Amino acid sequence: MKAQLTRPELDSLPSYLPSPIPLDGSGVPQVPDAARLALNELPFGPLPGVLDAVIRAATGSNRYPDMAAVAVRSALAGHHGITPDRVVTGFGSVYLLELLLKAVCEPGQEFIFPWRSYEAYPVVAVGAHMRPVPVPCSDGVDQDLDAMAAAVTRDTRVVLICNPNNPTGTAVTRAALTAFIDAVPDSVLVVLDEAYAEFVDDPDVPDGLREFGDRRNVVILRTMSKAWGLAGLRLGWLAAAPEVAEAMRKLLAPFATSTFAEVAALAALEQEKEVRRRVEYITAERARMFPVLKRIAPRTPVSHANFFWLPMRDPAAFAAHCKAGGVLVRDFPEAVRVTVGAAEENDRFLELAATEGALLAAGAGQ
Numbered sequence: 196m197k198a199q200l201t202r203p204e205l206d207s208l209p210s211y212l213p214s215p216i217p218l219d220g221s222g223v224p225q226v227p228d229a230a231r232l233a234l235n236e237l238p239f240g241p242l243p244g245v246l247d248a249v250i251r252a253a254t255g256s257n258r259y260p261d262m263a264a265v266a267v268r269s270a271l272a273g274h275h276g277i278t279p280d281r282v283v284t285g286f287g288s289v290y291l292l293e294l295l296l297k298a299v300c301e302p303g304q305e306f307i308f309p310w311r312s313y314e315a316y317p318v319v320a321v322g323a324h325m326r327p328v329p330v331p332c333s334d335g336v337d338q339d340l341d342a343m344a345a346a347v348t349r350d351t352r353v354v355l356i357c358n359p360n361n362p363t364g365t366a367v368t369r370a371a372l373t374a375f376i377d378a379v380p381d382s383v384l385v386v387l388d389e390a391y392a393e394f395v396d397d398p399d400v401p402d403g404l405r406e407f408g409d410r411r412n413v414v415i416l417r418t419m420s421k422a423w424g425l426a427g428l429r430l431g432w433l434a435a436a437p438e439v440a441e442a443m444r445k446l447l448a449p450f451a452t453s454t455f456a457e458v459a460a461l462a463a464l465e466q467e468k469e470v471r472r473r474v475e476y477i478t479a480e481r482a483r484m485f486p487v488l489k490r491i492a493p494r495t496p497v498s499h500a501n502f503f504w505l506p507m508r509d510p511a512a513f514a515a516h517c518k519a520g521g522v523l524v525r526d527f528p529e530a531v532r533v534t535v536g537a538a539e540e541n542d543r544f545l546e547l548a549a550t551e552g553a554l555l556a557a558g559a560g561q
C-alpha cells in the first residue's frame with residue numbers, strides 16, 4: 196500500500212476546477228458570444244482611470260510592490276473613516292479569511308458558518324487546521340442566527356455571517372445581527388463577510404463596517420472584486436481591531452498586494468460616483484428580473500446582491516439548457532445561481548429560462 200503523503204482531511208475537499216471560460220494566449224477570457232452569469236462578476240469594463248494606472252504600473256513590473264501596501268490601506272481607511280492600522284489587504288478577501296483563521300486559531304478549534312453559503316468557507320477551515328461547523332440555513336436560504344449562536348462552544352474561535360449571503364442572496368437584518376453579536380462571547384470573533392454590501396438597498400440591512408466595525412471582536416471582510424469591478428486584479432481587504440490586523444500582517448504572504456492591484460484600487464476609489472451608478476443599474480435590473488424569475492422558480496428569495504438563487508427540480512439540466520443557449524449560470528444540487536448582468540444578457544437568460552426545456556428542469560407549475 197502506498198503511504199499517504201497529504202493530509203487526509205483534503206481527500207474529501209472538492210478538487211480545483213479549471214475556469215469554464217477559456218482564456219486566449221494572453222490570458223483574456225474568450226467567449227465572444229456567451230453571457231457570463233456564473234461568477235457574480237460585474238458586466239462592465241474597468242472604471243475610468245483603472246486601465247491607465249495599470250499600464251503605467253507595468254513599466255515598473257521588475258520591482259516588488261510595497262510590502263506594507265501603505266497607499267491602498269490608507270486610501271481604503273480614509274474612504275471608510277477608519278484608521279489604516281485596522282486594515283489588511285491581500286489577493287482577495289478569501290485569502291484574508293484563511294489568514295485570519297491562521298492568526299487567531301489553534302488547530303482543532305471550531306469555525307462556525309452558515310450553510311449553504313460561500314463554498315470557500317469549509318476549504319479555508321481545513322487550510323487553517325480548524326474544525327468546520329456548518330449550520331444549516333432555515334428553509335435552505337436564511338442564515339439561522341439563533342442556531343448559530345447556540346452552536347458556539349468553548350472550542351469555538353470564529354463565527355461568520357455572510358451578508359448578503361452567497362449563493363442565496365438573502366440578508367440578515369440590523370435587529371437580528373445586533374442580537375447575535377450581543378449574544379456571542381467577546382472572546383469569539385464574529386466575521387461579517389460583506390463581499391456584496393454595495394448592492395444592498397434595504398434600509399433594514401446594516402452596513403456592518405459602519406455599524407459594528409468598532410467592536411473589538413468583529414472583523415469585516417470586503418472586496419474590490421464585485422461592485423468595484425476588479426475581480427481579475429485581486430484586491431480584498433478587511434477591517435479588524437488593530438491587534439488582530441497586526442497579527443495578520445505578520446503572517447501575510449510576502450507582497451500579497453500586487454502593484455497592479457494597489458494602483459487599480461487607488462484609481463477605482465476615485466470613482467465612487469460611477470460605482471454607485473453601476474450598482475444602481477444592477478439593482479434596477481435585479482428588480483426587473485425578480486417577478487419573471489418568481490414565475491419560473493417560485494421559491495426564489497428576494498436578493499440583496501447581484502445574483503439570484505433559483506431553487507428547482509433539476510439544476511444541472513437547467514444550467515446545461517442555458518449553456519447550450521449561450522448563457523453560463525452556476526448549478527448547485529438544489530438550485531441554480533444566476534448573476535444579474537447587462538440588460539441584454541439578462542434578457543437572453545430570461546428568454547431561455549422561459550423555454551419548454553428550462554421550465555421542465557425548473558419544475559415550474561408542479
Ligand SMILES: Cc1ncc(COP(=O)(O)O)c(C=O)c1O
Pocket residue numbers: 234235286287288289290313357360361388390417418419420426430431
Ligand atoms: C461571499 C464571498 N466572499 C468572498 C468572496 C471572494 O472574493 P475575492 O475575490 O475578494 O476573493 C466571494 C467571491 O465570490 C464571495 O462570494
